[in-house]
Amino acid sequence: MYPSTTLSNNQTQEYSQTENLIEKPPENSSFPKNLLQQNTLYSPINTLFPFQYGTQGVVQSNSGSLDLFTIGIMALTMHQQQHQWDVNELEQKVKDVLEEVHPEAQIQQRMPRSGILGFIARMPVALYSFAKVSGQPAASLVAEEVLPLYAAGIPACWRLYYESGQAELERIIPGYLSHLSVLAHVPSTLQKNAAALLSQTHQLTALLEQGHENFGRAIEHCKQAILYGQLAEDLNLQAMALIRLQDTYYENRRFAQSFQVLRQAESFSKEVSPLLQGRIYARLASAYAHQSQPELALRCNDVAQNIFPSNPGNDVSFLYNHTDRFILYANQAAMYRQLGQPKSAWDAITKAGEFVSNPANPRRIDFLQYQIQATIALNSLEQSCILFEALISLIAQFGRELDMVNTYNIY
Structure with a gap:
């Protein structure tokens, strides 16, 4: 939790x-x-x-x-x-x-x-x-x-x-x-x-x-x-930097500070680009699900889905935001997994995979980690073992120290 x-x-x-x-x-x-x-x-x-x-x-x-x-x-x-x-x-x-x-x-x-x-x-x-x-x-x-x-x-x-x-x-x-x-x-x-x-x-x-x-x-x-x-x-740059700060606190397992900074980023949501708004609310959906607040989680997920632009590459923040629907579906998968809906989590992460076909993309490792978590929640242990082998191979080629630690924690 x-x-x-x-x-x-x-x-x-x-x-x-x-x-x-x-x-x-x-x-x-x-x-x-x-x-x-x-x-x-x-x-x-x-x-x-x-x-x-x-x-x-x-x-x-x-x-x-x-x-x-x-x-x-x-x-x-x-x-x-x-x-x-x-x-x-x-x-x-x-x-x-x-x-x-x-x-x-x-x-x-x-x-x-x-x-x-x-x-x-x-x-x-x-x-x-x-x-x-x-x-x-x-x-x-x-x-x-x-x-x-x-x-x-x-x-x-x-x-x-x-x-x-x-x-x-x-x-x-x-x-x-x-x-x-x-x-x-x-x-x-x-x-x-x-x-x-x-x-x-x-x-x-x-x-x-x-x-x-x-x-x-x-x-x-x-x-x-x-x-x-x-x-x-530039409010867009400030909001994106706050998102980076939130993510860093989260990876460092300083979850309280991570959530506080995410709420601070939310305060910019009415003044920043649609792509940034979508990313903020997608992350909030996942965070509220982790806190066992399903109504807030689903509400934020709906906002993220509705506001996310159809052509992210045209958004003014895309250069440094570098967000497409992978972020949207990955956070949705995390939300459903925490809400006890593993099948919906699997469907969401499958959609996310359509946006990270390049194995050198750092998010490809994130994608496999999300897949493994979803298969474990579905009690499909054989499938999770197959995915683990693919993940280890990918990390050997493109992984960072953080990827190795996160993979070990999942294991």
């Missing part, structure tokens, strides 16, 4: 600190201490694009005057001229440039999709490195020149996270935190834009830290994300 929401004195004090968040911007020391310490602010150029394809490959880091760094500068220059590009268009433009340099090559076969995304994500860091080796102070890079690159890089970072690129992201994200912290603290017409991008960067870092079970670090990054969402005056 979901634990009581009664807070101890220590928890009440901690939550009041969480609710008030942070009153002033942090010092520029936001590097995650356990995300590959060897990542410095200015990495050597030949480590920024470590694609190697052998002597017959398309591009190598030492391939002469037209190396990947040069191509990166070409790509980012084109992006600056076309601010309306989204990450899909920019990805295609990078491929186009590579094809122009090597027209005989089949880029799609030579460079994996994650390589293209990593390439785009590294471009802002590459510009800072270029400034360093050319003797130009990094501080002289003005926001108008740099922020469009981060605006392109952040979507690529989100895609890396959800397409098995977490290790690559851990090498990139410290530079984003450091650079954007500077830009977000400098008064300018683009300060809010920088703060919004920094809020997303802290959310990404929180997810990475949570995967390593570094819950204290993850919680701090969630709080930073809320702070910069406030600085950006």
Whole structure:
């Protein structure tokens, strides 16, 4: 059963600190201490694009005057001229440039999709490195020149996270935190834009830290994300950061604080996008079911179902929310399981599986864990054993420390 929401004195004090968040911007020391310490602010150029394809490959880091760094500068220059590009268009433009340099090559076969995304994500860091080796102070890079690159890089970072690129992201994200912290603290017409991008960067870092079970670090990054969402005056970002904070408390088994933060996110529900509203109420449905409050659980489930947009990708928050109907049905499955309706729970999680076909998607592991819980509730132990084997195989390929612990707890 979901634990009581009664807070101890220590928890009440901690939550009041969480609710008030942070009153002033942090010092520029936001590097995650356990995300590959060897990542410095200015990495050597030949480590920024470590694609190697052998002597017959398309591009190598030492391939002469037209190396990947040069191509990166070409790509980012084109992006600056076309601010309306989204990450899909920019990805295609990078491929186009590579094809122009090597027209005989089949880029799609030579460079994996994650390589293209990593390439785009590294471009802002590459510009800072270029400034360093050319003797130009990094501080002289003005926001108008740099922020469009981060605006392109952040979507690529989100895609890396959800397409098995977490290790690559851990090498990139410290530079984003450091650079954007500077830009977000400098008064300018683009300060809010920088703060919004920094809020997303802290959310990404929180997810990475949570995967390593570094819950204290993850919680701090969630709080930073809320702070910069406030600085950006973006309620959607603030609500999403609260959801990340709630989820981190839940994974850390601090259930009372998790529920309190979820209720705080609910207070934004009338002012945020439909996709965020749907996610908040779907999570509330599951939480109330854990508390044996079926009427509230079913009511929140109905609200989530009714308000959830038919095309989540068009929602203004989709980039950093990255929510589709998997979240809706997964929480519905958890709700039905807690309400003692295992068949409905199985039907809901089966629907959720339609949205996580890619085995590299972190939610594919969550899906199998939900399936196992549903089969156990249905007393289908043979089926649960088969699913366990599939889950262990998937974790061996793509799993994080948190996935291993959660799987052990289910076992």
